[in-house]
Every structure is written in structure tokens, then in C-alpha cells.
Amino acid sequence: MTTIDIEAEIRAEPSPGAAHRATLLASLGWVAAVGVLLFWPDLTFQPLVRELALCWSVVAAALVLLGLGSRRLGRVGRWTAARAPWLLALGIGAAIWTGLTAKTGLLPQPFFPTPQAMLAVFLYDWPKILYSASFSVWLLARGFFFGAVAGFLIGIGMGWSRAFSYWATPLLRYVGPLPATAWLPLAFFIFPTSGSASVFLIAFSTAFPVAVLTWSGIASVNRDYYEIARTLGASPLFLITRVAIPAALPHVFVGLFMGLSTSFAVLVVAEMLGVEAGLGWYLQWAQGWAAYANMYAALFVMAAMCSGLITLLFRIRDRVLVWQKGVVRW
Amino acid sequence: MVIASPRIAPAGSDISIRAVSHRFDLEGAPLPVLDDVSLEIQPGSFVALLGPSGCGKSTLLRLVAGLDHPSAGEITVDGDRVADPDPSRILVFQDPTLFPWRTVRANVALGLEAQGTLKSEGAASMTPSGLWALTVLTVPIRTSCRAAWRSGWPWRVRWSIALTCCFWTNRWASWTA
Numbered sequence: 223m224t225t226i227d228i229e230a231e232i233r234a235e236p237s238p239g240a241a242h243r244a245t246l247l248a249s250l251g252w253v254a255a256v257g258v259l260l261f262w263p264d265l266t267f268q269p270l271v272r273e274l275a276l277c278w279s280v281v282a283a284a285l286v287l288l289g290l291g292s293r294r295l296g297r298v299g300r301w302t303a304a305r306a307p308w309l310l311a312l313g314i315g316a317a318i319w320t321g322l323t324a325k326t327g328l329l330p331q332p333f334f335p336t337p338q339a340m341l342a343v344f345l346y347d348w349p350k351i352l353y354s355a356s357f358s359v360w361l362l363a364r365g366f367f368f369g370a371v372a373g374f375l376i377g378i379g380m381g382w383s384r385a386f387s388y389w390a391t392p393l394l395r396y397v398g399p400l401p402a403t404a405w406l407p408l409a410f411f412i413f414p415t416s417g418s419a420s421v422f423l424i425a426f427s428t429a430f431p432v433a434v435l436t437w438s439g440i441a442s443v444n445r446d447y448y449e450i451a452r453t454l455g456a457s458p459l460f461l462i463t464r465v466a467i468p469a470a471l472p473h474v475f476v477g478l479f480m481g482l483s484t485s486f487a488v489l490v491v492a493e494m495l496g497v498e499a500g501l502g503w504y505l506q507w508a509q510g511w512a513a514y515a516n517m518y519a520a521l522f523v524m525a526a527m528c529s530g531l532i533t534l535l536f537r538i539r540d541r542v543l544v545w546q547k548g549v550v551r552w
Numbered sequence: 553m554v555i556a557s558p559r560i561a562p563a564g565s566d567i568s569i570r571a572v573s574h575r576f577d578l579e580g581a582p583l584p585v586l587d588d589v590s591l592e593i594q595p596g597s598f599v600a601l602l603g604p605s606g607c608g609k610s611t612l613l614r615l616v617a618g619l620d621h622p623s624a625g626e627i628t629v630d631g632d633r634v635a636d637p638d639p640s641r642i643l644v645f646q647d648p649t650l651f652p653w654r655t656v657r658a659n660v661a662l663g664l665e666a667q668g669t670l671k672s673e674g675a676a677s678m679t680p681s682g683l684w685a686l687t688v689l690t691v692p693i694r695t696s697c698r699a700a701w702r703s704g705w706p707w708r709v710r711w712s713i714a715l716t717c718c719f720w721t722n723r724w725a726s727w728t729a
Binding site for chain 1 (some may be wrong): 617642646665
């Protein structure tokens with residue numbers, strides 16, 4: 223609810239030339255972080271102190287500009303203005319982080335890396351991280367695609383055909399709830415490459431929720447839709463593709479969200495145990511070298527990847543289900 | 553504004569309901585609804601069935617539409633036994649159920665699309681009679697908007713769908729349950 227209040231305050235403020243005070247205040251947080259970084263001596267030698275100070279100064283300067291020109295910058299201005307408290311909190315957080323790690327050592331050193339060390343990781347190891355991230359996304363995309371398609375088709379078959387449902391339901395009930403990771407040791411033996419084994423595991427974990435929700439979606443379609451279409455001369459194929467599937471799509475998307483979240487877990491475990499690339503592997507590899515900063519970097523990128531993919535799916539859903547706006551929310 | 557009334561075939565369908573009985577198979581006990589109903593409807597006539605709620609009016613219409621099959625007896629339209637729903641026999645349901653993921657226009661075009669005429673003949677198949685129904689009944693409605701409905705719209709669109717379909721097949725057999 224607080225965000226709404228903030229937005230209301232922002233809208234209530236008059237005069238288009240006026241500066242946005244909260245954004246200017248946020249820049250002070252980053253100035254404080256730069257101050258802590260430069261004028262408080264480090265316990266031990268830290269790399270890239272000046273470079274990091276430069277980065278944070280750039281953030282502070284950008285916030286000053288955004289604050290001054292908030293009303294004239296349109297969407298960008300509004301976006302920053304609405305997030306000013308967060309931007310302030312991030313600046314203060316950076317200052318506290320620096321203080322706790324590099325300056326006082328309250329958080330012991332190799333386990334809780336300093337911000338300078340994190341910058342060093344991204345600066346020197348970014349090709350490897352980027353390659354790992356793209357490998358993970360590609361692996362996930364293949365697995366998720368096959369799993370979603372398979373689950374969707376199984377769900378339609380079960381929702382539509384009684385015979386198919388008779389044979390598929392017990393299998394789905396019995397095998398489906400099994401965590402895909404339980405297949406891991408077998409999958410790496412059965413499949414020729416660890417990559418194809420991972421694709422199978424991710425597809426498996428995605429297919430189950432998608433199948434169940436597609437099925438329930440089709441089963442819960444209002445019968446009147448079918449009867450209306452039938453009186454208008456619809457063929458069975460038309461009933462499936464133009465009535466059952468569009469009506470079931472909201473459920474299908476719930477299944478896709480569930481499948482995507484479980485597939486993240488499978489992806490990371492598969493990469494840690496068998497696949498010789500990807501963020502999960504990078505995490506494991508960094509642990510082997512006791513490179514804690516690299517592990518945090520991998521986690522950071524992994525979080526960005528997962529939330530980015532979820533956001534992408536949300537965008538797709540909002541576009542596909544635009545008719546549903548205001549009807550159902552979950 | 554004068555709207556030219558579309559040409560309708562001079563005679564509609566000849567509907568004959570002969571000794572029709574129907575019951576619903578509920579769990580265990582069958583529920584009889586219609587018992588030996590016979591009715592002759594001349595082509596082009598306008599017939600209203602009246603009766604208290606639950607007396608089987610809608611059931612009879614569903615049988616004529618072909619959505620259900622009578623337990624006993626026979627229904628013929630122009631001499632052909634009713635086996636399945638057919639676009640020449642349009643039923644307007646009690647609820648104006650529309651397809652919410654379709655725009656108004658797409659809802660109205662549903663029947664043509666289902667019969668494959670929209671694809672084969674394009675939007676041209678909407679003229680003139682289908683377009684007439686669309687125009688007259690949906691005048692105050694933006695036809696490109698989604699079927700997120702205001703009061704009064706659903707019924708107009710619902711009838712428009714039925715009439716579009718009816719005019720296309722050039723028959724006049726339409727009921728409301």
C-alpha cells in the first residue's frame with residue numbers, strides 16, 4: 223500500500239519544473255557510500271577502490287540529474303521518482319556493506335566479500351559468467367519448451383478424450399509428483415550426453431504442472447461455450463482449438479509459472495552435478511577454488527536470470543490474456 | 553436511416569415433433585421431463601411455447617436444436633431427422649454467453665468461422681445480411697473491443713450472432729430458450 227501513497231504524493235506535487243526531493247535525497251545515500259569507501263581506511267588491501275568509488279559517484283550524479291529534471295524526463299523521471307526510497311536504501315546499504323566488510327571486518331573476510339572484490343569479479347570474470355548465464359538460459363529454454371509442449375498436449379488429450387484420460391491419469395498421478403531431481407542419477411546414465419539428460423529433467427519437471435493445469439482448465443470450460451459453438455456448426459477440431467484452448471489458457475499459464483519455477487531448481491541441480499557449464503556449474507567451480515566473491519556473483523546473476531524469465535512470462539501472459547484483465551487475478 | 557431488410561426465403565423450416573419423450577439419467581433415478589409430446593410447426597410460422605418454470609420448454613428446444621437426443625420419439629426438420637446441431641437451427645440460450653476472449657466482431661463472426669465460410673470467402677461473406685445483423689444490433693457497440701461487457705450489450709451481440717448465422721444459411725428457424 224505504501225507504493226500507492228508515494229505515487230499519490232508524487233502526483234499531488236505541482237509545478238513541472240520543481241525538483242523531486244526524494245530522488246535528490248537518494249543521491250545523498252550514494253554520496254555517503256562513496257565517503258565511507260574513500261575516507262575510511264581498509265583493514266587489508268582491496269583492489270579497485272577508486273574504480274568502485276567512480277561507479278557509485280556516477281550513480282549519485284545520475285540521481286541528482288534525475289531529481290532535478292524529474293518532471294521533464296517523462297517515464298524515466300516517474301520511474302525513478304516512484305523508486306526513490308529504494309534507491310536511497312540501496313545507497314545506504316552499499317555504505318553499510320562496505321563498513322561491515324572492508325572497513326571493520328565485522329563480517330569475516332573471505333566468506334563475505336567486499337564490494338571492491340565483487341566489482342573485481344564482474345570486471346575480470348564477466349566473459350565466463352556471461353557464457354555460463356547464456357548456457358543456462360539456453361538449456362532451460364530447450365527443456366522448458368519441450369516440457370511445456372508435452373504437458374500442454376497431454377493436458378488437452380486428458381481433458382478431451384476419455385480413453386486418453388483413462389490411460390494417462392494413473393501414470394500422471396503416480397509418476398508426476400516424483401521430483402525430477404530423483405531421476406538425475408539415472409538420467410545421466412540413460413542419455414548420451416549430460417546436456418540431453420538435463421533437457422529431459424527440466425522438461426519432465428515442467429510437463430507435470432502444465433499437464434495437470436491444462437487438463438483442469440479444459441475440464442472447467444463452461445459447457446455453454448461448446449453448445450453455442452456446436453449450434454453454430456462447429457467441428458470437433460474447431461471446438462478444441464477455438465473454444466477449449468482459449469478458455470483454458472488462464473489455467474495453462476498458471477501451470478507454466480509453476481513449471482518454470484520448478485525447472486529453475488532442476489536446472490541448478492543438474493548443472494551442479496553433471497553438466498560442465500552454466501551458472502550452477504560456475505557456482506560449484508567457484509566453491510572448489512574457495513572463490514566466495516565469484517559465488518555471490520553467480521547467485522546475483524542467477525537471481526537476475528530467474529526473475530527476468532518470470533517477468534518475461536508475465537508479459538507474455540498479459541498480452542495473450544488481455545481479455546481477462548480485471549476478470550481474474552492470481 | 554433506412555436499412556434494407558435482407559431477402560429471406562419465403563418459407564422457413566417445417567418442424568415436426570412426433571411422440572417425443574425425454575428423461576435425464578440422474579444418478580440412480582431417471583428424471584422424466586417430456587412425456588409423449590407431439591407438435592407440428594408450419595414453415596414460416598411464429599410459435600411461442602409457454603409454461604411454468606421447469607416444465608420442459610428448454611429441454612424440447614435443446615432436442616430440436618440437436619444438443620440432446622430424445623429418449624423416445626422423433627424430431628424431423630424438413631423431413632430430415634435431427635441428429636446433431638446444425639447452423640440452420642439456431643438456439644439463443646438463456647444466458648447471453650459470449651466468448652470473452654473474442655472481440656464483438658469475432659463473436660458475431662463465430663458461426664461463419666465455424667462453418668468455414670469466413671476463411672473461404674473472407675469478410676465478404678459478412679455482407680449483406682450478416683452485416684445487416686451486425687450493424688443493426690450492435691450499433692452502439694465498438695465492434696473491435698473485447699467482450700468485456702456492459703449491460704445490454706451481451707444480448708444484442710448474442711442475437712446478432714444467431715441472426716448472422718441464420719441469414720447466412722438463409723433459413724429462419726431460431727428459438728430462444
